[in-house]
Amino acid sequence: MAQNDASGGALSAADPAGPAAIEAAHLVKQYKQTRAVDNVSFRIARGSITGLLGGNGAGKTTTIAMIMGLVLPTSGRIRVLGHPMPQERAHVLGRMNFESPYVDMPMRLTVRQNLTIFGRLYAVKNLAERIRELSSDLDLDDFLDRPNGKLSAGQKTRVALAKALVNQPELLLLDEPTASLDPDTADWVREHLETYRKTHDATILLASHNMFEVERLCDRVIILKRGRIEEDDSPDGIMARYSRANLEEVFLDVARGRVEVPAS
């Protein structure tokens, strides 16, 4: 079992080589009586897709929020794209972006207006051209001038993805990117994320409850339970260690504490 890093180096055997997009060392987040994240360390290589798994309350959203700087850790260190967070967040916020079910785009503004505003906030050059490009890539043409509040869930997800990609981020943080989507739209989103990673050599960290999604997309999986890292390996490595055919079975084993796995 991977552990909550005893060395302080925040590295595990599963980390691919190469410069890190994210380095988290001994992260702790304490909310009054609740320890949401408990001494978590990991290092995410640039150009990789990493899945953050765990049940409700496992600490996934808090971990991502700390990486983004929306939540301050109680203790521990985070470096994003080589800069310490949150002290140097101004240096990296323009190079990263995110999508989360905890935020919405303004409902009364049209899709084009929303993308224009976020494009300007991220100082995107040739913004009109970039919006045309995103509209074409993410199939937004039919509702580009419709208010965001009048879109279907699938359309809203595509718009949120367009916003997350407007600045062509080097690092993309996604919190349940396909939650509440039908299988077709969800598959379409996954395909687009894979393509974006390949074409932009981007790093993606995604929190998800969808095991199929994680198996398909991720080079590496970190499983959290009660704020601590329970597993940290490639999907195949984890499945082999648990002698399971898919991540869903592994997830249930971990969540219910059913299997004793020898430390790797």
Added chain:
Amino acid sequence: MSELSLDRGISFQRIGAMILRYWYLLLSSWPRLLELMYWPILQVITWGFLQSYIAQNAGYFARAGGTLIGAVILWDILFRGQLGFSVSFLEEMWARNLGNLMMSPLKPIEFLLALMAMSIIRLALGVIPMTLLALYVFDFNFYGLGLPAIAFFCNLIFTSWAVGIFVSGLVLRNGLGAESIVWTLMFGLLPLACVYYPVKVLPLWLQPVAWCLPPTYVFEGLRSLLTDHVFRGDLMLWALVINAVLLAASFAAFIALLNSARRHGSLLGGGE
């Protein structure tokens, strides 16, 4: 863990983007536009008729023509200025858009500057029709006050921003459960700022408290101008000094509340 500090340098492009965001919102919603004008017009009509009645029946007020209606207009600049600031901030909370903004390169100072600009735009939409109504229906020319009107306006708008920044910080930290403070806090200043009566009316022990508030100097200045025809520059300077202190304190409080919101995870929710 280190917290956020104020980064140096601001981007006018980002400030412009935020102003555009609120402008799009205003244009997309006629009730929002109507609301900006509705209350100021209602106020000036109510108080204008009251002033007309008093002027016909009381010698002092007849001589001090426009004292009441002038005070109503200045009070609305103060109140609407703060609302213009705070409501634009609340729009982000209502839209659950704050996380997007906080994760973008937009700096807190740029966000606040955009909100200040929006407070002036919203104020203009509400107060200009109000002053025109006062001119044509009640024969009170606010613009005829000349340069003192600019001094009054600047001091009141500075106070409204200071209150708006502080209140927005409270909402940021405590979520929409603190929204009612946005609508009510300024009314707490109404009796102490001596909007409709001179400071000497207050009990002696309360007068020093009143003189701690910049609007008190403005309303005293207005009465001095209309009744004695004297512009009290000294009052305006005192108001300016106190406003500078209030603005610095409110900005420091906003940053402290933002950091507290990050510590407590309030930025993830923003709800009740």
